[in-house]
Amino acid sequence: xxxxxxxxxxxxxxxxxxxxxxxxxxxxxxxxxxxxxxxxxxxxxxxxxxxxxxxxxxxxxxxxxxxxxxxxxxxxxxxxxxxxxxxxxxxxxxxxxxxxxxxxxxxxxxxxxxxxxxxxxxxxxxxxxxxxxxxxxxxxxxxxxxxxxxxxxxxxxxxxxxxxxxxxxxxxxxxxxxxxxxxxxxxxxxxxxxxxxxxxxxxxxxxxxxxxxxxxxxxxxxxxxxxxxxxxxxxxxxxxxxxxxxxxxxxxxxxxxxxxxxxxxxxxxxxxxxxxxxxxxxxxxxxxxxxxxxxxxxxxxxxxxxxxxxxxxxx
Amino acid sequence: xxxxxxxxxxxxxxxxxxxxxxxxxxxxxxxxxxxxxxxxxxxxxxxxxxxxxxxxxxxxxxxxxxxxxxxxxxxxxxxxxxxxxxxxxxxxxxxxxxxxxxxxxxxxxxxxxxxxxxxxxxxxxxxxxxxxxxxxxxxxxxxxxxxxxxxxxxxxxxxxxxxxxxxxxxxxxxxxxxxxxxxxxxxxxxxxxxxxxxxxxxxxxxxxxxxxxxxxxxxxxxxxxxxxxxxxxxxxxxxxxxxxxxxxxxxxxxxxxxx
Numbered sequence: 343x344x345x346x347x348x349x350x351x352x353x354x355x356x357x358x359x360x361x362x363x364x365x366x367x368x369x370x371x372x373x374x375x376x377x378x379x380x381x382x383x384x385x386x387x388x389x390x391x392x393x394x395x396x397x398x399x400x401x402x403x404x405x406x407x408x409x410x411x412x413x414x415x416x417x418x419x420x421x422x423x424x425x426x427x428x429x430x431x432x433x434x435x436x437x438x439x440x441x442x443x444x445x446x447x448x449x450x451x452x453x454x455x456x457x458x459x460x461x462x463x464x465x466x467x468x469x470x471x472x473x474x475x476x477x478x479x480x481x482x483x484x485x486x487x488x489x490x491x492x493x494x495x496x497x498x499x500x501x502x503x504x505x506x507x508x509x510x511x512x513x514x515x516x517x518x519x520x521x522x523x524x525x526x527x528x529x530x531x532x533x534x535x536x537x538x539x540x541x542x543x544x545x546x547x548x549x550x551x552x553x554x555x556x557x558x559x560x561x562x563x564x565x566x567x568x569x570x571x572x573x574x575x576x577x578x579x580x581x582x583x584x585x586x587x588x589x590x591x592x593x594x595x596x597x598x599x600x601x602x603x604x605x606x607x608x609x610x611x612x613x614x615x616x617x618x619x620x621x622x623x624x625x626x627x628x629x630x631x632x633x634x635x636x637x638x639x640x641x642x643x644x645x646x647x648x649x650x651x652x653x654x655x656x657x
Numbered sequence: 658x659x660x661x662x663x664x665x666x667x668x669x670x671x672x673x674x675x676x677x678x679x680x681x682x683x684x685x686x687x688x689x690x691x692x693x694x695x696x697x698x699x700x701x702x703x704x705x706x707x708x709x710x711x712x713x714x715x716x717x718x719x720x721x722x723x724x725x726x727x728x729x730x731x732x733x734x735x736x737x738x739x740x741x742x743x744x745x746x747x748x749x750x751x752x753x754x755x756x757x758x759x760x761x762x763x764x765x766x767x768x769x770x771x772x773x774x775x776x777x778x779x780x781x782x783x784x785x786x787x788x789x790x791x792x793x794x795x796x797x798x799x800x801x802x803x804x805x806x807x808x809x810x811x812x813x814x815x816x817x818x819x820x821x822x823x824x825x826x827x828x829x830x831x832x833x834x835x836x837x838x839x840x841x842x843x844x845x846x847x848x849x850x851x852x853x854x855x856x857x858x859x860x861x862x863x864x865x866x867x868x869x870x871x872x873x874x875x876x877x878x879x880x881x882x883x884x885x886x887x888x889x890x891x892x893x894x895x896x897x898x899x900x901x902x903x904x905x906x907x908x909x910x911x912x913x914x915x916x
Contacts, residue, residue: 509780512779512780512782513776513779513780516774516779516790517765517769517772517774517779517790518774518775518776518779519779520758520762520765520766520769521766521769523755523757523758523762524755524758524766526755526757527756527758528753528754528755530749530753531749531753531754531755532755532766533738534737534741534747534749534753535741535746535766535767535769535770535829535830535833536738536741536742536769536770536833537738537766537769538736538738545776549776
C-alpha cells in the first residue's frame with residue numbers, strides 16, 4: 343500500500359520534472375544515495391553493526407561494471423550480476439573475520455578496509471584508470487529504449503530504490519529481521535536464545551554490500567566516468583551520517599537522510615566559504631535536538647503537537 | 658517425587674568440570690547430575706562459581722577439563738545455538754531482553770531455533786513462510802498467555818515493570834521448547850508477592866516436563882520448590898541432596914555462616 347503510493351509519487355514527480363535537467367539529476371542522485379543509505383541502515387540501524395568503509399562497496403560495484411564494460415566491451419546487463427557478486431564475495435571475505443569485532447574495533451576494521459580499497463582504485467591503473475579515473479563507461483539501454491535520458495534514468499534508479507525498500511521491508515518483518523534487531527539490543531541474549539549471530543551479521547553485511555554495489559553500478563552508468571575521489575573515507579562517513587540523521591532502524595529514515603544530506607550542500611552553496619561551517623552546525627543541531635534522527639524526531643513532534651491540541655499533555 | 662534413583666541416567670551430567678580465569682580457579686572438579694523432570698537448585702555464597710557453571714553448561718565458554726553431557730551427548734564442541742536447539746534454554750541474572758522490540762517479538766526470537774525461514778525465504782515470503790510465521794505467532798502468544806502476559810504482547814519490552822520483564826524472559830526461553838531450562842537468580846529484584854508467583858510458575862513449567870536448574874539466593878523459595886540442591890563453595894561442590902539434607906549438613910552451615 344505504502345509502496346504503491348511511493349511509486350505513484352515517483353512517477354508524478356518524474357512527469358512534473360520533464361525537461362528540468364538539473365532537478366532530474368539531483369533526484370537521481372538522491373535515489374542512488376537512498377540505496378546506499380538503506381543498505382547501510384540494514385547493517386547499522388537494524389543489526390547495530392557499524393561500517394566506516396561502505397563507500398568501498400559502492401566503488402567495487404562501480405569499478406567492476408566500469409572495467410568490464412570499458413576494457414572488455416561487455417554489455418552493462420552482463421556486468422551487473424558480476425558487480426553484485428563481486429561486492430558480495432568481497433564482503434563475505436572481509437566480513438568473516440571483521441564481524442567478530444564489535445563497537446570501535448569493527449569501525450576501525452571496516453575503516454581500514456575502505457582505505458585499502460581506495461588505494462586500490464587509485465593505484466591499480468591498468469584496471470581502474472588510476473587517479474585519472476575510468477572514462478567511456480556506456481549508458482544503459484534496454485531493448486532499444488534509451489535509459490540515459492534524465493527522466494528514464496530517474497525511473498530506473500527509483501525503481502531500484504522501490505525494489506530494495508520492498509525487500510528490506512520484508513526482511514525486517516521476518517524471522518531474519520527480528521534476529522538482526524535482537525543482536526542490536528543484546529548480542530549475548532540473541533545468541534543465548536539460539537540465533538547464530540556470526541552468520542546473521544555476515545548475511546546482512548553481504549546484503550548491504552550488494553545494495554551498495556547496485557548503487558555503484560547505477561552511478562557508473564549515469565555519469566559514465568568514475569574516479570577514486572568518489573569512494574573515499576569521507577564518502578563512507580557521509581553514508582553513516584545519512585543513516586544516523588535520517589533515523590536508525592527505519593527504511594524511510596534512509597530516504598529522508600539521503601535527501602537531506604544531498605540537498606543541504608546544494609542550498610548552502612550560497613554561503614560560499616562558510617558552507618562547511620553551516621553544514622556542520624546543522625548536523626550538530628539535528629543530533630542535539632533530534633537524537634533519534636529526523637524520522638523519529640518529526641514523528642515525536644507531531645505526536646506532542648497532537649497531544650497538546652487534545653489538551654492531554656500533563657507536564 | 659520424580660527425582661532420585663542413582664541408576665537412572667541424568668538428563669544433564671557434569672563430570673569433573675574445571676574452569677580457571679587467569680589465576681582464579683572458578684570451578685574445580687565439580688560433578689553432579691540433573692535428573693529429568695525435577696527442579697534442581699544450585700546455591701552457594703558469592704563467588705562460589707554458580708554463574709560460571711551456568712555459562713559452561715550453556716556453552717558461553719568452554720571447559721578447561723571435564724565433560725558436560727546433555728541427553729547423552731557431550732556438549733564440548735557444540736556452539737550455543739546448537740545447544741539451544743538440543744533443548745537447553747536460559748535466563749539471565751539481570752534480565753537481558755531486546756528492550757526496543759515488543760514483548761511478542763521478544764518471544765518470537767525465542768522461537769528462532771524452531772523456525773526455518775532464511776534470508777531468501779523472508780524476501781520471497783512464499784505460503785510456507787507465511788504459514789510458519791502465523792504458527793510462530795500463535796505459539797508465542799501461547800507462551801505469553803502461559804506466563805500471564807498476553808495482554809502486554811504489543812508493549813515495548815523495555816517499558817514493562819521489572820517483574821514482568823522477567824516473565825517475558827521466561828516465556829522467551831520456553832518458546833525454544835527446551836528440555837532443560839537454566840534460571841540465573843530468577844527471584845532477584847522481585848517482591849515477596851512476585852516471588853510467590855514465580856514459584857508457582859516454576860512448578861507449572863516442571864509439570865510441562867521441562868527440567869529446571871536454578872541459581873537462587875532466596876533461600877525460602879529455594880527450599881520450598883527445589884527437589885534437589887547442589888551447594889557450591891569456592892568453585893567446588895560442598896554438598897548435594899534434598900533441601901532437608903542440605904540444610905542439615907554442617908559443612909553447608911559453616912560455609913554460609915563463614916565459620
